Amino acid sequence: MKQDSTGYVNELMEQFARNTGLEPENSNPKRYLWTDAFAVCNYLGLYNTTNNKVYLYIALRLVNQVHHTLGKQRNDNPKNGWISGLDEETGEKHPTIGGLRIGKEMNERMSAEIINESQEWDRDGQYYHYLTKWMHALNNTSRVTGDNKYIKWALELAESAHASFTYLPDHGTRKRMYWKMSIDLTRPLVFSMGQHDPLDGFITYNEIKNGMKDFQDGSSPESDLENEIREITDICKGMGLTTDDPLGIGGLLSDATRITQLISSGFLKNIELLEMVLDSSILGLRMYMKNDPMKYPAEYRLAFRELGLSIGLKGFEMMVDLINKNPELSQINSLQERINLFEEYLGLGNNIEKFWMDKQNRRTSNWMEHRDINTVMLATVLEPNGFLRI
Numbered sequence: 001m002k003q004d005s006t007g008y009v010n011e012l013m014e015q016f017a018r019n020t021g022l023e024p025e026n027s028n029p030k031r032y033l034w035t036d037a038f039a040v041c042n043y044l045g046l047y048n049t050t051n052n053k054v055y056l057y058i059a060l061r062l063v064n065q066v067h068h069t070l071g072k073q074r075n076d077n078p079k080n081g082w083i084s085g086l087d088e089e090t091g092e093k094h095p096t097i098g099g100l101r102i103g104k105e106m107n108e109r110m111s112a113e114i115i116n117e118s119q120e121w122d123r124d125g126q127y128y129h130y131l132t133k134w135m136h137a138l139n140n141t142s143r144v145t146g147d148n149k150y151i152k153w154a155l156e157l158a159e160s161a162h163a164s165f166t167y168l169p170d171h172g173t174r175k176r177m178y179w180k181m182s183i184d185l186t187r188p189l190v191f192s193m194g195q196h197d198p199l200d201g202f203i204t205y206n207e208i209k210n211g212m213k214d215f216q217d218g219s220s221p222e223s224d225l226e227n228e229i230r231e232i233t234d235i236c237k238g239m240g241l242t243t244d245d246p247l248g249i250g251g252l253l254s255d256a257t258r259i260t261q262l263i264s265s266g267f268l269k270n271i272e273l274l275e276m277v278l279d280s281s282i283l284g285l286r287m288y289m290k291n292d293p294m295k296y297p298a299e300y301r302l303a304f305r306e307l308g309l310s311i312g313l314k315g316f317e318m319m320v321d322l323i324n325k326n327p328e329l330s331q332i333n334s335l336q337e338r339i340n341l342f343e344e345y346l347g348l349g350n351n352i353e354k355f356w357m358d359k360q361n362r363r364t365s366n367w368m369e370h371r372d373i374n375t376v377m378l379a380t381v382l383e384p385n386g387f388l389r390i
Helices: 003-020 033-050 053-070 088-093 128-145 148-165 197-212 226-236 246-264 271-289 303-325 333-340 348-357 365-369 371-382
Strands: 188-190
Touching (some): 033 053, 033 371, 053 128, 128 197, 148 197, 246 303, 271 333, 303 333, 303 371
């Protein structure tokens, strides 16, 4: 991160902290799992850049607040306590074992209710792709602090999420995944499978498994995610990854960055997977740019989706640097050929960043409606290492 951007990132994160009841701490904080996962990584990035322990303290406070808000029942639910059903003391030791709520304002759809697809977006429950983002945040917290409990919590979350979201269809031979589950993980709320959920799970499980080898106390968890990795690898087979959604393209490029780091460390050997993700990303970029999306004014654009793409393009730059520094990877012609295809799109991320850095573009109803997620993801664009490094 450039030194002159540190202050601006700090300003954005202060806005987020005040608005959501994080700093100063609120007795009824407004927590949302996706946004909070990025925010934790941003605070860790600020700590790594400045060595100011205040940022680390806030990151850990946010982790704690997420677990005690989204890991517990809603205030409007007759049930109380941990959504896992564990008693208070045991739940404190295993806050992620029952998963974590999304954090939507409306309660989840009850089992007797008829599904309303448009309303489902506004209802609570659990999303698999939000849970993997939180696993990633916990893994990074463990890496930065050297405290093993965070990666153990990531591991327990991975086990619970995988067991609940994957299923074998009737007369099927391969497992599939639900997109959305109930708060207690007992019933699916949306039966379709997220396009990138299996890939995201595969990378995140391997990220956790790679991080577990750094346990400083020599302890070894009972599970090593081998079964989960094997099953999700099977789910991934034959899935199409190409999308023209900017957030989805950015997610693929961020995934490519994590894959490259796992390959560079010697943990993964799957060059073909990296090339497949890059192929899907470049196709998606071409489709997305056909309609010249940058021509539209701010009120017709969704900032967090565009910022997700900008984050992914920052990751692409990191990925290229890693490849060029690795003698084995830099000699793979097919990989270099794919990298060259992105050349015309490298300025796109900076254009998105500049557009949303303009305060005038952040005064629209579209920005304000998604203010917290927009603010945090703009900060991630300016401080991407906290999120992108594993």
